[in-house]
Amino acid sequence: MTEFVDGWIFGHTLGEGAYGEVKLLLNKSTGEAVAMKMIDLEKHPDARQTVRKETAIHRMLSNPNIVQYFGKRSEPNMEYIFLEYASGGELFDRIEPDVGMSAWEAQKYFRQLISAVEYLHSKGVAHRDLKPENLLLDENDNLKISDFGLATIYRMQGKERCLERRCGTLPYVAPEVLLRPYHAEPADIWSCGIILVALLAGELPWDQSLAECPEYMTWRNGKYMSFTPWRKLDNSSLSLIRNILTHSPSSRCTIQDIKRHRWFVKKFQKAGSIEGYIRPDETDSRQVLEDENLTRFCLSQPELPGIETNTVQINLEERAGFSFSQPAHIEDLLLCTQVQNKFTQPSQQNTFQRLVRRMTRFFVKTELEETVKRLINSLNNESYTCRINDCGTITISSMDRRKMPLVFKANIVEMDGKILVDFRLSKGCGLEFKRRFVKIKSLLEDIILKGPVTWPIAVATECMP
Template identity: 55%
Template sequence: MSASLMPLSESQKVDGNGGDGGAREFVEGWTLAQTLGEGAYGEVKLLINRQTGEAVAMKMVDLKKHPDAMLSVRKEVCIQKLLQDKHILRYFGKRSHDDVEYLFLEYAAGGELFDRIEPDVGMAQHEAQRYFLQLLSGVQYLHQHGIAHRDLKPENLLLDEHDNIKISDFGMATMFRYKGKERLLDTRCGTLPYVAPEVLVKPYHAQPADIWSCGIILVTMLAGELAWDQPSTNCQEFKNWTDNERWSTQTPWSKLDTLAISLLRKVLATNPTYRLTLEKILEHKWCNMQFNENEHSHDLVDSAAALDIHSPKAKRSRQHSSKHRLTNHFVDDTISRNYCSQPMPSIPLDLTDVGLAADGANNNPAAAQEARLNFCFSQPALLDDLLVCTQMNQTQSASQNVFHRLVRRMTRFFVTTRWDDTIKRLVATIERLGFACKVGDGGVVTISTIDRRKLRLVFKAYIIEMDGKILVDFRLSKGCGLEFKRRFIKIKESLEDIVLRGPTTWPIAIATNAVP
């Protein structure tokens, strides 16, 4: 690592206030603006280039605190190096310094998909169709390269500045095909409401399991709620679906039209042998229907071309995106310096060494299991077989300068009270609603509760002074995005008397996603 790219010592760093209102220099010319997320092994930070305005997400893994994380980092890096697609969050490189691994990833300025889903309502069909087709495009790219994601859900789908899907968080991804040879998977992993039923009984084929998760995501986008808590006969909602009894009169299905239902019955076929393939899904009438064609017509995906990564249209798109690559300040030590301006090189991998060749092929089963459990950057809630029911999400925010450029997010509002009064009022409201909370450095309020599935839900409220006003910015840390938004609505309604009303200035409009 060159001296100019070395993280500055503590004495060299610009002081911040501990919250998101301050910023400090990380390397020369790059400002460490704020924390985007946190996980089992460290944090995700936002870096902004002061001269160019470029932004990058930096994942930090402290190997002194977490020596067992090395295998996880190596596996994630090996997978991310293989991927270069417009619907996959891009990997720029890795650096090591003082036993800390720094992974540099694309910064998704559009926020998270779950933020676009209104609880118990969902979104318009034309919007859901657009996101769904983009998701399928990214998943097909993964499968063509022999990689299964294994934890697809709205919390792991980010959006770029043009509102396009970016699949993220490859902590549970694995390679199921290598040199033309495909293998069955035997690790139970994923997030229970989105996981395919065969994953619970194992072994299972990779591709149908990912396709099932895409189907559940579509249900969530259309209805604003999950289909079931888990795909097992212990769950009555799932049992109704599999027995074909009473499901059509119950939510979420009663909210959907017959065309969407006809697609979902085939995508969510409990027998993976009869489940639609990606190609068959694209042939379905719902995927080719023109919903509200006057809205977002320029962004609607041409379904046939979108999933053919070798089509001229797809190639032109990749060539266009390559013109906007990040500078090579953060290029991996092991990758050519031309990586950020040239196509992804073919990198030979020792798959067995990093645990990609087989889920259970290891001379030491206990060590293999431990490696799997510690692989994901977000700590699983249930350590038994990586069945996660709550997970860290890389909630993001940025601006046209270090302090003021924010991602699109619905879960924030301005208030009329002063900074310290805002914290007092917020804490009192949270406690009255029965949630636990703790005020940390910089006035960051961490809220903890249990959701309706009796799972832990954690989110944070950042109190930020900007343009002479106070912004209360809520971000999900762990748990279900829909459950988080339901809690946010309750808190906002309880603070209605101090939520800023009246004329909206341009900076406020940008910050609160209210741009006309």
């Protein structure tokens, strides 16, 4: 394993940002884990000012529903930002495409989101890119707002300014942001309303909130009830969403209005039923789209050198080693990183386990090479572009319906004679990635290991570039 500084070592990659990667960093002695955002200034010289602004804002914030900022380290060609490690993964991973989640779960996350946004606004900070991909979950399943790269201060010493920058992720952006200038608070509240639709319905209502978008005009003209996602929602949640997704920012409800709404204060039943929506027609799924001009992509750095997709031999000697601990269900397998024995005593190893919950993975019955062949054949049949490196990572590229890039990766992991296929989004929309994963998984149904069985948690490190 690679040592970053004295006493701290790299773990696996947690994600990929506009200017570089986010990696897990582990303290060899204490087991403390932090997320380290790496910004390559040689590739992105314009990022230095962005980092300075992002860290200055993040340093102001301290809230249980906002990822904590620990500090940064500057080098001539690299900036490192150290953040709280949210081991529960990303909120979008909990959303079932075209279905959503149960009402009690959606309400829990939405309440925490509103609490965090209320705190941000009390500090005069606007996030400006609220979406499920920027909402993380900690080990106790509590929501944490992350990624303050587009955040700004709109109020200082009681004086508020209007904002001019046209930024965000297009389906989540309020209509006034596209016209400019705009007030910060109603724009963030609008994004929260779109997130609530995604939580309850598993889809987004429109591509953009402009007159050119027929789905948006149907909503604005009040002729939406026979269409999805609205027909999935009950009257109470729909009432709240109508108050939030009001075209005029001056008529839009405030955070205080949201907190008083009957859906927000209602106590939903946790066990058993899913309230507030029905399963949609599978033929009526919408594409969740992002605008290249409005959002920073999740991947900007070059991919690792690949080999031809018809070559499936993987250098196992270069792959990371594994050890095992507690049991888990297949669907909820927790992939984590552990310090190798040369860095720690066996009695200390459990301290170093840092778990990441993700649903976009499965075990298979087939051997390593057969698994790679089956996966690549399935991807080729679906017209994906694939590249595989000698660490067993397959990079999968496609375009959505608006010809915007969607890139995700599949890691083929061998563990004690069993194979795990683990998918991670690199670039594009989280819900669209989940839709693609579900389709790919269905194509491999005959080789997927099913049912709750006792399985050790994989303790692994990835190949380092």
